[in-house]
Amino acid sequence: xxxxxxxxxxxxxxxxxxxxxxxxxxxxxxxxxxxxxxxxxxxxxxxxxxxxxxxxxxxxxxxxxxxxxxxxxxxxxxxxxxxxxxxxxxxxxxxxxxxxxxxxxxxxxxxxxxxxxxxxxxxxxxxxxxxxxxxxxxxxxxxxxxxxxxxxxxxxxxxxxxxxxxxxxxxxxxxxxxxxxxxxxxxxxxxxxxxxxxxxxxxxxxxxxxxxxxxxxxxxxxxxxxxxxxxxxxxxxxxxxxxxxxxxxxxxxxxxxxxxxxxxxxxxxxxxxxxxxxxxxxxxxxxxxxxxxxxxxxxxxxxxxxxxxxxxxxxxxxxxxxxxxxxxxxxxxxxxxxxxxxxxxxxxxxxxxxxxxxxxxxxxxxxxxxxxxxxxxxxxxxxxxxxxxxxxxxxxxxxxxxxxxxxxxxxxxxxxxxxxxxxxxxxxxx
Amino acid sequence: xxxxxxxxxxxxxxxxxxxxxxxxxxxxxxxxxxxxxxxxxxxxxxxxxxxxxxxxxxxxxxxxxxxxxxxxxxxxxxxxxxxxxxxxxxxxxxxxxxxxxxxxxxxxxxxxxxxxxxxxxxxxxxxxxxxxxxxxxxxxxxxxxxxxxxxxxxxxxxxxxxxxxxxxxxxxxxxxxxxxxxxxxxxxxxxxxxxxxxxxxxxxxxxxxxxxxxxxxxxxxxxxxxxxxxxxxxxxxxxxxxxxxxxxxxxxxxxxxxxxxxxxxxxxxxxxxxxxxxxxxxxxxxxxxxxxxxxxxxxxxxxxxxxxxxxxxxxxxxxxxxxxxxxxxxxxxxxxxxxxxxxxxxxxxxxxxxxxxxxxxxxxxxxxxxxxxxxxxxxxxxxxxxxxxxxxxxxxxxxxxxxxxxxxxxxxxxxxxxxxxxxxxxxxxx
Numbered sequence: 018x019x020x021x022x023x024x025x026x027x028x029x030x031x032x033x034x035x036x037x038x039x040x041x042x043x044x045x046x047x048x049x050x051x052x053x054x055x056x057x058x059x060x061x062x063x064x065x066x067x068x069x070x071x072x073x074x075x076x077x078x079x080x081x082x083x084x085x086x087x088x089x090x091x092x093x094x095x096x097x098x099x100x101x102x103x104x105x106x107x108x109x110x111x112x113x114x115x116x117x118x119x120x121x122x123x124x125x126x127x128x129x130x131x132x133x134x135x136x137x138x139x140x141x142x143x144x145x146x147x148x149x150x151x152x153x154x155x156x157x158x159x160x161x162x163x164x165x166x167x168x169x170x171x172x173x174x175x176x177x178x179x180x181x182x183x184x185x186x187x188x189x190x191x192x193x194x195x196x197x198x199x200x201x202x203x204x205x206x207x208x209x210x211x212x213x214x215x216x217x218x219x220x221x222x223x224x225x226x227x228x229x230x231x232x233x234x235x236x237x238x239x240x241x242x243x244x245x246x247x248x249x250x251x252x253x254x255x256x257x258x259x260x261x262x263x264x265x266x267x268x269x270x271x272x273x274x275x276x277x278x279x280x281x282x283x284x285x286x287x288x289x290x291x292x293x294x295x296x297x298x299x300x301x302x303x304x305x306x307x308x309x310x311x312x313x314x315x316x317x318x319x320x321x322x323x324x325x326x327x328x329x330x331x332x333x334x335x336x337x338x339x340x341x342x343x344x345x346x347x348x349x350x351x352x353x354x355x356x357x358x359x360x361x362x363x364x365x366x367x368x369x370x371x372x373x374x375x376x377x378x379x380x381x382x383x384x385x386x387x388x389x390x391x392x393x394x395x396x397x398x399x400x401x402x403x404x405x406x407x408x409x410x411x412x413x414x415x416x417x418x419x420x421x422x423x424x425x426x427x428x429x430x431x432x433x434x435x436x437x438x439x440x441x442x443x444x445x446x447x
Numbered sequence: 448x449x450x451x452x453x454x455x456x457x458x459x460x461x462x463x464x465x466x467x468x469x470x471x472x473x474x475x476x477x478x479x480x481x482x483x484x485x486x487x488x489x490x491x492x493x494x495x496x497x498x499x500x501x502x503x504x505x506x507x508x509x510x511x512x513x514x515x516x517x518x519x520x521x522x523x524x525x526x527x528x529x530x531x532x533x534x535x536x537x538x539x540x541x542x543x544x545x546x547x548x549x550x551x552x553x554x555x556x557x558x559x560x561x562x563x564x565x566x567x568x569x570x571x572x573x574x575x576x577x578x579x580x581x582x583x584x585x586x587x588x589x590x591x592x593x594x595x596x597x598x599x600x601x602x603x604x605x606x607x608x609x610x611x612x613x614x615x616x617x618x619x620x621x622x623x624x625x626x627x628x629x630x631x632x633x634x635x636x637x638x639x640x641x642x643x644x645x646x647x648x649x650x651x652x653x654x655x656x657x658x659x660x661x662x663x664x665x666x667x668x669x670x671x672x673x674x675x676x677x678x679x680x681x682x683x684x685x686x687x688x689x690x691x692x693x694x695x696x697x698x699x700x701x702x703x704x705x706x707x708x709x710x711x712x713x714x715x716x717x718x719x720x721x722x723x724x725x726x727x728x729x730x731x732x733x734x735x736x737x738x739x740x741x742x743x744x745x746x747x748x749x750x751x752x753x754x755x756x757x758x759x760x761x762x763x764x765x766x767x768x769x770x771x772x773x774x775x776x777x778x779x780x781x782x783x784x785x786x787x788x789x790x791x792x793x794x795x796x797x798x799x800x801x802x803x804x805x806x807x808x809x810x811x812x813x814x815x816x817x818x819x820x821x822x823x824x825x826x827x828x829x830x831x832x833x834x835x836x837x838x839x840x841x842x843x844x845x846x847x848x849x850x851x852x853x854x855x856x857x858x859x860x861x862x863x864x865x866x867x868x869x870x871x872x873x874x875x876x877x
Contacts, residue, residue: 082572082575084569084570084571084663084664084665084715085569085663085664085665085667086665087569087665088566088567088665089564089566089567089568089569089570089664089665090567090568090570090694091538091540091541091567091568092536092538092539092540092541092542092543092562092564092568092695093536093538093543093562093695094535094536094537094538094543095535095536095558095559096536096557096558096559096560096562096693096694096695097558097693097694098557098690098691098693098694099571099573099691099693099694099698099699100570101571101572101573101574102690102691104690105524105525106522106523106524106525106526107524108521108522108523108524109522110521110522111521111522112522113522113523113524120689120690121600121602121638121685121686121689121690122602122636122637122638122686122688122689123602123636123689124554124636124688124689125689126557126688126689126690127526127528127556128525128526128527129525129526129689129690130526132522132523132526134519134522136518136519137518137519137520137521138519138520138521138522139514139515139517139519140514140519140520140530141514141529141531142512142531143529143531144531145512163767167771167772167773168773169773169816169818170551170773170775170816171804172551172552172553172804172814173805174806206552206553206554207552208551208552233514233515234514234515234519235514235515235516235517235518235519237515255551256551256552258552258554258556258688259550259551259552259553259554259555259556259559260528260532260534260550260551260556260559261528261529261532263526263527263528263529264520264526264527264528264529265522265523265526268529269529269531285514337593341597342597343597343598343599343600345600374601374602375603376604376806376808378806384602386599386600388599
């Protein structure tokens with residue numbers, strides 16, 4: 018019933034739009050047109066509808082604007098989006114952020130998947146790319162892409178998140194939009210060969226407990242990861258959303274460690290070395306560690322903890338007016354499935370459980386939705402993710418109480434969006 | 448063990464490749480390089496590996512070919528695929544086919560989703576697009592795109608298939624590749640509003656048992672569908688794989704009837720009319736009906752029956768030589784989930800059950816895989832899908848025995864791929 022009221026209210030602006038859009042139609046048959054708008058059925062037959070419809074589909078003064086009157090474009094070999102669509106990544110030289118507030122479902126279009134690189138996106142000829150696997154192995158081997166693709170393949174949907182995502186929020190509400198604050202996370206369907214399959218070829222010494230992975234970008238990005246913790250799920254990926262990896266995602270080959278901080282999922286990977294200890298590279302000592310209040314540093318904080326964000330309404334957007342609003346957002350956890358997402362519209366005093374869109378997959382963005390009737394008064398929207406381990410996304414206060422504010426990485430506190438009486442949405446911390 | 452043998456065999460061509468690629472390296476340190484290739488570990492330490500690696504990653508004579516030596520490209524607002532990737536749709540003016548043999552997983556990149564249109568792809572300004580819902584409703588209403596997007600949304604992965612897909616095969620093996628024969632099917636994550644939600648706004652008369660849907664393309668594509676059979680799942684979609692629909696998929700709005708022939712999923716939809724009977728449009732009388740052996744026509748054959756195709760190896764490809772092959776393919780059913788896929792390598796005498804890649808979703812492409820050791824002798828590969836209703840994909844003979852060969856639509860027989868001794872793969876019917 019609320020929905021019906023809201024939709025009825027919505028019909029009013031439509032009347033104004035169509036009136037201004039159709040001077041000729043207005044003159045031509047006011048009673049019939051009016052019949053539509055007041056919703057009477059009597060005079061609205063199929064014929065009348067046919068006659069009336071065209072003006073609604075474009076500017077009646079411009080015939081080419083009626084798509085039924087001109088043949089359309091032919092099929093193409095590789096499609097492009099509509100010229101009317103302008104959504105884009107927020108791009109700086111070494112990173113770009115996904116426009117979460119503009120996307121639907123859970124699959125991020127590859128063209129809008131976030132980027133993070135430390136010395137640019139290399140241009141790699143896949144026929145020349147090689148993967149060296151060496152160190153504490155029985156047989157060091159070098160693989161071509163064709164050889165890797167010939168192994169048994171695995172596909173899975175998984176999110177990636179830069180551990181610096183929303184890091185600016187440690188010190189207070191800094192960002193404005195969901196994209197600016199949380200846009201360093203995306204979800205794709207990844208396809209590749211299991212790391213365990215490749216190591217089955219090289220063999221592995223008993224003391225091989227860690228693995229160094231090195232990229233072939235100009236930063237030669239290098240990280241150490243504990244072997245036994247990753248072997249179950251680690252993939253060497255060559256495809257993303259059906260196609261070969263995009264260049265900014267590591268074309269032609271990347272390591273994927275589902276649920277772990279993006280930086281460990283080495284892109285353009287050219288070398289894997291089995292070792293008996295971490296190699297303490299720059300990116301796991303001076304970077305990608307979390308400085309605690311006492312000055313000590315948390316190191317090797319691999320798993321991205323449960324997090325969520327309301328993407329609509331979200332910062333920078335404006336509600337058209339009171340009435341029905343579907344609150345929509347994304348939740349995820351590096352530890353497994355999203356168990357529950359609670360939503361508050363009063364800054365965390367009361368919570369309701371949102372509906373989760375199936376399928377709910379482990380270590381994958383999960384879409385949540387809940388209905389809200391906005392009364393036009395100030396409100397603060399929040400979402401809170403609980404994952405299958407029972408871990409509950411903390412508030413800003415809870416997170417800072419434990420971690421302090423020296424950290425930059427792994428900020429996963431509840432996001433608060435303030436709705437003003439004029440419908441404007443802004444980033445706050447309550 | 449087989450896999451190891453195969454991989455060892457595979458390493459041989461690699462030796463030749465790298466040798467020709469690296470004259471300088473060959474001169475520089477033959478013993479160490481040779482150590483890689485024979486697989487001895489003794490002399491291959493991390494340092495040696497570092498020194499050795501660069502030549503393996505490109506042509507040593509061209510420094511800019513070593514991606515670690517030059518800064519890469521900056522982040523971009525909307526990504527593009529690698530210039531080394533050339534896979535494309537097989538495009539004719541009114542249709543284009545998805546390169547199934549080149550894709551991974553189940554999500555079809557929107558740029559490669561098949562197309563079928565009857566008078567081209569219209570260019571539509573979404574701010575001017577309207578949906579009229581009328582006929583046997585209580586309140587005829589016209590909706591803007593903003594109004595439709597404000598309703599509660601639903602997302603789901605679902606395949607689409609043109610009922611003419613592989614129709615040329617009724618009269619014998621005609622096509623050459625998986626793309627040419629089966630490329631009129633694709634899978635996307637679709638997002639939109641339930642048709643039932645929209646009809647909740649207009650109301651519905653008791654005698655409203657059918658619905659006419661009309662597109663705003665230059666063909667004004669129009670079909671009738673039985674209302675009660677579609678209400679459970681029908682969506683009015685505005686998004687595909689996270690982004691707005693692509694123009695060739697019905698931008699800004701299409702009807703999606705999961706599992707039903709693509710032609711009923713009216714694109715660029717501008718009008719829905721509730722009726723008490725089908726309106727017998729051109730596209731459901733002279734077209735999209737199946738002429739039976741006795742000359743009568745099956746009409747309103749909506750559901751796409753269970754089907755599958757091995758995409759690798761497939762027609763036009765060539766196996767590099769005997770050894771390990773992962774047989775990969777796609778299976779789907781318009782009636783629900785894929786229950787099982789059986790694969791034969793001897794033209795259907797013996798069958799093995801393939802592994803299904805999770806998640807296995809209803810009315811969605813499902814990826815199957817099975818390992819095969821090719822002995823280098825002639826072979827005929829087949830896959831056979833059984834869906835959750837127990838329906839089993841028929842052989843060509845079984846299908847023709849029931850339907851004859853007057854039909855063009857709804858061909859879903861088992862596909863046979865012949866492997867010659869030289870590894871070439873071709874389309875046959877056995």
